[in-house]
Amino acid sequence: MADDLPCCETKFFLYVLIIIGLVTFAGLMAGLTLGLMSLGLVDLEVLSKSGRAQDRIHASKILPVVKNQHLLLCTLLIGNSLAMESLPIFLDKLVPTWAAILISVTLILVFGEILPQAICTRYGLTVGATVAPFVQLLLWAFFPIAYPISKVLDWMLGKGHAALLRRAELKTFMDFHGNEAGKGGDLTHDETTIIAGALEMTEKTAKDAMTPILKAFSIDLDGALNLETLNAIMTMGHSRVPVYYKNPNNIIGIILVKNLLAVDPEHSVPLRKMLLRRIPWVPENMPLYDILNEFQRGHSHIAVVYKDLNETKQTMQKTKEGGDTG
Template identity: 80%
Template sequence: MQVLDWMLGKGQSALLRRAELKTFVNFHGNEAGKGGDLTHDETTIIAGALELTEKTAKDAMTPISKAFSLDLDGTLTLDTLNAIMTMGHSRVPVYSGDRTNIIGIILVKNLLAVDPDDSVPLRKMLLRKVPRVADNMPLYDILNEFQKGHSHIAVVYKDLNRKIDTLKKSKDTETHKYNSHDADSDSVKNDGDQQAKRSPPSTPAFKKRHRGCSFCILDLENNPIPKYPSNEIVVGVITMEDVIEELLQEEILDETDEYVNIHNRIRINMNASQENLLDPHPSLPPPLGSAK
């Protein structure tokens, strides 16, 4: 407390700026050697929470060129299912035509009953709508939207009409752009007429599997493929895990994941990494940055 008295003065209270608070927390870390008892993990997470307010979607997203996705017109062959299993994702973006035209996602758990020999068309599977967020949307706002449970993955777009000198959009505007479950905002109006939207199937089995999220379903049998404004160019995808990694300031590694480190752009295969760890006498050292 003597240090605090010296810094702030006895009987005085002060509000610290964000940078000062971060320095103050580091000062109390046990690594600083000043007698503090905060661990490295504690100081890292606190610093990550303070820094997260300055980060946006483009800081945490996976570039669209590096993202694994499926073609809507493709079929679920053995090779396709093996590729999905290798990537280890629980949700996979689905595009139509161009890879940047992400129209929805498919839950990998819905593929458990698919027979590779049947070569089922992907468009026959149950797809879900995918939220869209601007590349300048704050990560805290994205995290708040993910917590609502509608989706844990979103498409990141860049608005070509956005001018550099324009005023910053309000959070309410960005949040409205996120809510892509509103069909009126997802599709482009043709000649000013809005096409009628049919509800997804209402069978008991359907309701049991998708209770509370019927509006999330992308019903391609009754509705056209969603279209988006031409000035919104998809630049990446972002997941709740990406945001949490920015908060923790560490990569979250899965046992079977093969992914691209968003900061170092290094493709990592966890199976290979674990084999290196288990082998006490590896013939070759692991590549630099392969184990993080």
């Protein structure tokens, strides 16, 4: 009897250690399942290249582990299932069956699910980077079982892909990062406006950005550069002024304001004697990006927008045909 007592105590402490290990392992698997699977590949790539120094290190360690998301998911779930299914077996050695079930459920719920997932949700990047070597070891250990299952998931659901934001979503994302949104962002109003404008440019045409001819400042080719005209030009503050011939709708070119610095207002120099630059004409449905590309080539910094009469006729014809059909 004396010899059996130390043996029983040894088995008791061994089972307790195994139970603690199984609960810890199950909690780690559950926490990593939520923590690592919630880290998008795009987010990790962004952090690895432009995050804070510590975040770059963490992201670089995690990226190889989460690259194959289905394989990682299967590995973590297999490890979690093995731990949870094994726990009641060892508890049954120490307590009655009903108590083993009750204790097992309580331990798994509190220490194997709730607490680990709460921690990994908040500190998923740090925890994931810390245990990345261990997870890599598990990927190799469970590979014969996890890999076939992951391939079936790839076939059924497709491989996990980087979820990129659409243009409208990206614009809203930038708005949330503005300091005016009150969410802790550090982008100024001007920065968010510029970014939003760039994102919207592909959807806009010349018609959306033009100034109506009636509201635009222009000067007559037959006019003279007297004091009144020069004062009006300087008051507008533009670097380029459109020049029309007879009709304000007939823009024939532009004049650079800097070329007027040497003009003496007392001489009333005719505008015809000044050098005019060609001004391009673009249709109202021309995308702004195409116009910007033309401007960047140095052809001009201003353009005249005209209505495409052929397109207007086609639209009217379709409308008429639709009305006759109706």
